[in-house]
Amino acid sequence: MTRPQLVEARRVRTAELFGQGRPGAEIARMLGVRDESVRRCRRAWEEGSPDGSRRRPATGRPPKLDDAQVERVRAALEQGAHAHGFEADLWTLKRVGLVVERVTAVALSRASAWRLLTGRLGLSLQRPERRAVERNDAEIARWIAHEWPRIKRGR
Incomplete structure (x- = not known):
């Protein structure tokens, strides 16, 4: 309920x-x-108001996107950023706004794109881990196992 x-x-x-x-x-x-x-x-x-205990319809401005458009946006976002011509496969509010405009012909501000993502689509902020592309976990493990104890003993 x-x-x-x-x-x-x-x-x-x-x-x-x-x-x-x-x-x-x-x-x-x-x-x-x-x-x-x-x-x-x-x-x-x-006062005998028959509607006094009944729910009233929501007031305020109606949403810019109807439910069908939101689902089309969801499908487009699930394809990934690469599928929409972006170099990195990361979503920013600006990119989301561009995709929404391409898919639905409705322009959204960054704030509206944020509300769409977090409210109607139920998504949350995800940040990529900052790691060097050249990172070599095996070399790091070798250094910790062999080099670090040698350096530590030398003191």
Whole structure:
């Protein structure tokens, strides 16, 4: 059950408890909510508002990308940065914005690209390890096993 559904269920339960004649403070304790929330529900209930306990649609600006576009972006990002013509196979917000624009014809700011990645796509920040390309783990292990003890003994 999503959070809005839980809130709606709590409002409906509050209205049922009002109907039983329970006091507001008791309802607040039973449901684990603040007294002010109970008073607000009571006002709507007393006014006979049929929608007083029902969930309201989300307000605010609608998202720039619909669900189908978000899935197309997800598929494009899963192909990797190389597949979209970038040299390194790393994603930056600027690169994500370019791919979103190519795939959906919708321009996003870096902040909007970040919200898309972390919110709707559920991705998180990943940073590559900083390692030299020439790193040789076998040589490092040999040096630690043979050279370092020799240098240490020499002191």
